[in-house]
Amino acid sequence: MDIPDARKRWSHRINTITIGAGRDAGGSRTSTVTVGGETTLPFYRFEGEMPHAPVVALEVWDIAPPDWPDAAREPFADVLDDPGKWAQKCVAYGAPLVCLRLKGCDPLIADRTPDEAARAARRVVESVGVPLIIWGCGKEDKDNEVFPVVAEAVRGENCLLATFTEGNYKTLTALGTAYDHKLVAESPVDINIAKQVNILALDAGFPLENIVIFPSTGALGYGIEYVYSIMERTRIAGLQGDKAMALPILCDIASQAWSVKEAKAGVDEVPEWGDPRARGPMWEAATAYVYLMAGADVLVMRHPQAARAVQDVVKKLMVPPGQGGPA
């Protein structure tokens, strides 16, 4: 009996987006990163195209992180107070993209000024040739002060600025347009708001082609199934022609995976869970694997070992069908 052909043909393509600009494009990057362009679900390359592999961005903070567990600190222990050297180390660990997190600007952490944030951004830009994600502190009022200075300081570099929400899309879309940056649209694990923020940005004159969706991320064991289903539905809607949903997706693995006790608890706290130096990166990598399957195009990660593991899996899954890879 013939096995029926169950392959599906989707009618539309997910947008393709490039981060980073070289000298010829008005920036100073020595490499760029392109994601998106899928015409099928993640890694279903027997039925459609996945022209660009998902990429891992390793994070860099503008201040030495006050509360990271040792397992996360150790790979960067000697560079945590210098964003430039930290970024270089990320590149040495194989990251094609660096995510500068302006945590120090948070009024409750170090309340750094917009100028200090801009100096940190310049320092990273001048230290590495890879493209940048620049992530605000997450407090909307402060981000609205910080981003205008930072976006100008790295103008033309075609960074990915994260994030805008229903509340602050006007500032970020204006900056993205003025200084040639791409933007990350954030929504609180809510597909309706995910669509709405994109529509708001579009109405503000910012093209969907320059937006990456950040649907919020949950760590393994902490509502990951729910985020997964939202991401999958987003991607399916995009492949079916919903243009406000046909955008690449970003996941913040780093901050979520490392905020749960399974990743960060010390061996003295829960001896039966084993060495956190192995457990933490494993928790982060396992979280990332799930999001790869859900449609992530960009994964922000913390531990170089976890990042490497995820990059290896992506490489295996991207082997063309019929050349020894899966399916």
Next chain:
Amino acid sequence: MILIGERINAGFKDIGRAIRDKDKGPVQEWARRQAAAGASYLDVNIGAVSKDPRDMVWLVQAVLEAVPTPISVDSTQPEVLRAGLEALDGGPALINSTTADDGRLARVIPLAVEFHASLLGLAMDERGSPPDVARRVENGAKIFAAAVEAGLAPDQVFLDPILMPIRFMQDQCPKVLETIREFTLFSDPPLHISVGLSNIRSEAKERKLLTRTFVVMALALGLDAAIMDVLDEELRAAVATAELVLNREIYTDDYLRAFRLKAGGAGEPRRAG
């Protein structure tokens, strides 16, 4: 929903005159207005004004110069259809239309195959308009089978159950609705189901209300395309809202805006790599 703009039709006086005078102005104006309103296809019809395929070529070219929206080449004459398809130069197209008549099927389906076009089939035959559900289903099945047999994908086929004016043939309205539901059973993956929406209101008084009430009911039963007045904002809003209620679109506060965004691109086929 796939919105097919009805306005570039020689049946409208300004378009008829434009074709006779070779005045691109009104044609391009309607092309732009319908595209901006979110039309997925623009129907293009030289109607009773002309039987000359060169007029179809002129009309298609005038539209192409104005907007990139895919075109629905509308004629009962296969040679006029061919002329219009050739003028499209490989661009995406809908052929409007064939009937279940054997002679027509034999001449029109090969055009769809040759030009990689979608095909709209009217569920009527050489005996004329269908009086009941059974004849509509029979004709629709015949067209669908012939199209798929010739190599068209199910989603390249649009079936039209033949909507008639409620003022003169009220009893046909529920039959059309029932036919729509029957058509949905033909195929999985699904085919498209389309109506000439303005037919229902012919010479009626409450024209707009009739149209949007019918379309909401038909959408619930499986309609997913219509040749229609895409500039009727309340009609578009009713369509968008019905599609939300049916959970075919993801709700968002600005769903009317999102609907227009989607409708504007729904006819673009993805260029296979």
